[in-house]
Amino acid sequence: MMRVRKTIKCKITDLTESKRKALERGYKNLQKYLHENEDVDLYSANKQQADRYYEEIKVGKEYPISVRKDLIDLKIMDNVVSKYWLKVRVGSVYGGINVPLKPHIQIPVQGGGVEYCESKILKKDGDFYFHLTIVKTVQVEKSYSGLLAIDIGQKYLAVSVASHRDQPKFQGREIRGIRRHYNWLRKRLGEKKLKDEIARLSDKESRKVDQKIHEIARELVEEADEHDELIVVGNLKGLRENSEDKGRTMNRMISNFPYYKFVKYLEYKANERGIQVLRMNEHYTSRECSRCGAAGKRVNQGLFKCPRCGYEINADFNGAENIFQRTKVALGNIPSVGAVSEPAHNSSEMVSTSG
Numbered sequence: 241m242m243r244v245r246k247t248i249k250c251k252i253t254d255l256t257e258s259k260r261k262a263l264e265r266g267y268k269n270l271q272k273y274l275h276e277n278e279d280v281d282l283y284s285a286n287k288q289q290a291d292r293y294y295e296e297i298k299v300g301k302e303y304p305i306s307v308r309k310d311l312i313d314l315k316i317m318d319n320v321v322s323k324y325w326l327k328v329r330v331g332s333v334y335g336g337i338n339v340p341l342k343p344h345i346q347i348p349v350q351g352g353g354v355e356y357c358e359s360k361i362l363k364k365d366g367d368f369y370f371h372l373t374i375v376k377t378v379q380v381e382k383s384y385s386g387l388l389a390i391d392i393g394q395k396y397l398a399v400s401v402a403s404h405r406d407q408p409k410f411q412g413r414e415i416r417g418i419r420r421h422y423n424w425l426r427k428r429l430g431e432k433k434l435k436d437e438i439a440r441l442s443d444k445e446s447r448k449v450d451q452k453i454h455e456i457a458r459e460l461v462e463e464a465d466e467h468d469e470l471i472v473v474g475n476l477k478g479l480r481e482n483s484e485d486k487g488r489t490m491n492r493m494i495s496n497f498p499y500y501k502f503v504k505y506l507e508y509k510a511n512e513r514g515i516q517v518l519r520m521n522e523h524y525t526s527r528e529c530s531r532c533g534a535a536g537k538r539v540n541q542g543l544f545k546c547p548r549c550g551y552e553i554n555a556d557f558n559g560a561e562n563i564f565q566r567t568k569v570a571l572g573n574i575p576s577v578g579a580v581s582e583p584a585h586n587s588s589e590m591v592s593t594s595g
Contacts, residue, residue: 242513243379245357245373250341252266252361252368254322254376259337266330267363270305281331287310289358292533303363306372314341314373316349320345326370328361341370345394353377378514385468388460390506392474392499393556395542396455401560404467408557411456415498418448453498457505464512472518473503474525474559474569520563530561 255263269280274290274297287307297303313327313336322340324347341347348354350538357373393399397412421444427589429438464471507517526544529536534548544555553561 241548242511242514243376244376244378244508246376246508246512248343248347248372248374250324250326250340250343250370251348252326252370254340255344255368259339261330261370262333262337263339263361265332266328266481267305267333267361271332273301274303275299279349283329283331283412285329286331302363304360307361307370308360312359314347314356314372316347329361329549332375336392340370343372347372348374348376367371374510378512380516381514382472383466384470386470387564387567388464388467389520389557389560389567390471390473391560391563392502393559396556397453397461397499397502399554399556399560400460401557401564402463402467403469408554408560410554410556411459412452412502415449415452418445418452424499449498450463450501453502457502457509460506461513461515463511464515470516470518470567470571471506472520472563473506473511474563475519475521476545479538518567520567525562525566526555527561530558583590 253264261561265281266283266286269278269282270286270290272278272280273282273287274294285457286305289308290303294307307328308428315325317323317325322342323339323430324343325338326341327336343464350356353376355377356373357375360368360371362371388400388402390398390400393415396410397415398409400409400411402409422441425441426438429441463469475592484552510517520533527535527537529546529549529551531551532549533545534546536544536546536548538555539545539552539584542555543552543590544558545552
């Protein structure tokens with residue numbers, strides 16, 4: 241069994257004037273309590289949570305209201321305009337206030353392997369949000385029919401090869417275009433000293449990139465699930481390290497690519513379906529020929545050439561193919577994977593991050 245943690249983001253919507261004032265008052269009083277140590281009208285449990293979690297208070301920073309898991313009173317109702325309702329305890333209103341929620345995905349009912357955990361109410365751009373943290377228990381697959389291997393590339397976010405298909409899949413190149421576009425806009429706005437506009441553009445860029453990496457991770461996980469394949473991804477260690485041969489432009493592109501966020505999304509989405517994600521040591525995968533094993537090099541950032549057999553291949557595809565082949569050896573050959581958890585754990589090539 242595996243316990244998977246996830247945060248469901250919900251906007252608190254359609255507040256009446258009195259409820260908005262009560263929520264505003266509770267939020268502002270929490271900031272006063274934290275920053276000014278004032279004896280304010282604040283719900284006792286919120287004070288306890290603040291004392292528990294916020295030891296070091298940074299000047300000017302606003303802190304969310306921490307909601308203890310035993311105080312999460314969430315009602316899920318069908319055939320109503322607002323399906324989800326949360327009771328929020330505030331110091332100024334006896335019994336609290338009921339507020340409607342608009343989540344980005346459906347909220348599961350607590351029980352049957354789903355547990356609500358410590359959650360938060362925060363404020364952003366004048367609106368309130370409830371971030372519900374849940375833990376879901378899922379059954380882990382012990383054996384697989386095949387393998388889906390992913391190389392985290394410099395040109396593409398993800399290049400994958402899989403047991404069920406003959407061709408590689410290249411995904412995420414457009415993220416570089418999004419990054420370049422917004423970097424150019426920020427530079428122009430910076431010349432005009434429009435700081436607020438720069439911050440707004442950064443939020444918009446982040447949302448676009450987030451949406452794209454969610455889509456790529458979801459597509460790969462659905463593909464692995466459909467074909468009963470174990471997922472293995474190259475270890476990211478050293479990917480962001482600067483080197484003299486990369487140059488300033490490439491180093492900037494690498495630092496702007498959301499590699500770690502992509503792997504985090506990939507692992508969660510896979511684990512939620514009971515699919516394991518293993519990390520393969522990428523040592524020499526980008527400099528070793530996937531056809532003959534000889535040491536080669538990138539002719540440029542997009543092309544690998546082998547000096548022994550003359551094999552020319554997309555450099556990231558070469559890396560993904562090497563990850564695929566190494567994993568086959570480490571796990572006793574695909575498609576007859578068998579129980580992967582023990583061999584993967586013992587292998588010097590891998591470390592599981594899905595436990």
